[in-house]
Amino acid sequence: MSADTQTTAAAAKAVLDDLAAIVVENFSKSYGTHRVVDKLSFHVLPGEVLALLGPNGAGKTTTVETLEGYRSPDMGTIRVLGLDPVRQAEELKPRIGVMLQQDGLYPALTAREVLSLFAGYYEQPQDVDALLERVGLTDSAKTRCRRLSGGQKRRLALAVALVGNPELVFLDEPTAGMDPQARQTTWEIVRELKRNGVTILLTTHLMDEAERLADRVAIIDHGQLIAMDTPGNLTGGQNANVVRFVAPEGLDCRKLAALPAAKKAEEVRAGSYLIETDDIPTLLVELTTWLRDQAIPLSELRVGHGSLEDLFLRLTGSEVRD
Template sequence: MSAHTQTTTHMVQPQSSDGAAIVVENFSKSYGAHRVVDHLQFQVQPGEVFALLGPNGAGKTTTVETLEGYRTPDEGTIRVLGLDPVRQAQALKPRIGVMLQQDGLYPALTAREVLSLFAGYYAQPQAVDALLERVGLTSAARTRCRRLSGGQKRRLALAVALVGNPELVFLDEPTAGMDPQARQTTWEIVRELKRSGVTILLTTHLMDEAERLADRVAIIDHGQLIAMDTPGNLTGGQNANIVRFVAPEGLDCTRLAALPAAKSAEEVRAGSYVIESDNIPTLLVELTTWLRDQNIALSELRVGHGSLEDLFLRLTGSEVRD
């Protein structure tokens, strides 16, 4: 079964574009003979945290850059806050915030100088010092950008995206390089933005980040939408029961799937296995007995619903892409 066939149950019905914060209709983009985005369609509703996920080369960056007005579509319609991001850029730019993945933030300026510079572009910006405190950069306010750590640069990029009090924020890998404390702080900022009605489009390679923050998730691969729904619905809601375990790689999944209580078994990545069952207690007995009889060491065992990472790997494959 192909990945595209597998996803039919995950698709949601298209929503009306009336009042949508982001509308992507039949969007395609090619570079030479290579089609990067292929008739992509989705919408983001006002006040929603929407995660756009996909492996490297899936078309995420091209899609987001088109939404931000940096690229033009070859086909289809793009609307952000009701505006064309290219033709109506002057009206749109003051209403959005962009957190770039690459932090090209004037290396000779201090963190406070950078934020003050960007604050000057807006009619009613946030207070610079309060925003630096909000992202945890008060102690680094006078540090030049070239001396900031990777995590500090990400926090400054977040502050730059928020300084203009935007209605919609694009967050590209927002917590990359952050320590656990800074990551939690960033997650809480995202939740605060949502509570205040800000729309957020999030791209991340951290599946737990998308699972915890997003109202809805869209997974794209080879430029096409292959799954879109709430994280709970995508991972099986309350109906799918999953046993995950870690053991030596290369176990015979056919034999695992043949356990009487098993519905399916898969090695989602090297040494990490997922078995689905409607009778978890019985499956646990069968699985542990089988592993013991095969003299296979078990290093981790978890019971629960499927994870977004499991689904992502099933749909897009586990190989690393450039």
């Protein structure tokens, strides 16, 4: 790389650092001899929704807790809204909202009392009753937190995160335990926040949630960034057509890949197969004929572009982790 190119790249990086709502640069964190995050780098732009994905133990929680100011990096640069989350926590806290995976709500207080308590920490909080209505908790406003269902506690935790009118919100598994109606309401709240220019860092195990809400998706594993782009680009856009089907596990993927119209075949998880092709109609004929000739039962067949879940499993593996 020439000196001029290096100078231009450095200048562009400096501009991005100045503009970004979140800057993570060469961030590492270890617990004892175990390195949980390993030279992780990414940016989140103002008003952007970034979904941070990864299997259990990938380093997501440590990264998010460091951004929130609860942990200090061993190495690297962390900036949130231009501030150091640890050294400038007093200045940063009023500008962010945090929805923790573990709600930590006061069990003896009612939902309204909890939200009123947190509203008192801010100079210009949202109206408590209006926010309870927005998250669907008006009828439960006088219910003590210990009697709320898991989904209701998640909705109250979301209200707590939003009551201070934050510029940036951390949402950790925001719809876990919610019924479909509450999940849709939460998704619309996220979209509304985005329309209002709020920056959102979302962690979730629900791939459809990430695909529907995120402008970009970052996938990390073993503390390192392994993929980052828009959901459409990550799943191949309009050029990577796939056929997905469910059949008995352990089929010979080499034989599937040898079908004339197939480009690539793999078993993304037990009994779930994916074949990439440039000619879906021809592949469907070849595949169903092959399955019939082999007397292999077919329980599900789908056609379309690759899914984020398929990509996630290919990149991180399908084994369950603690």
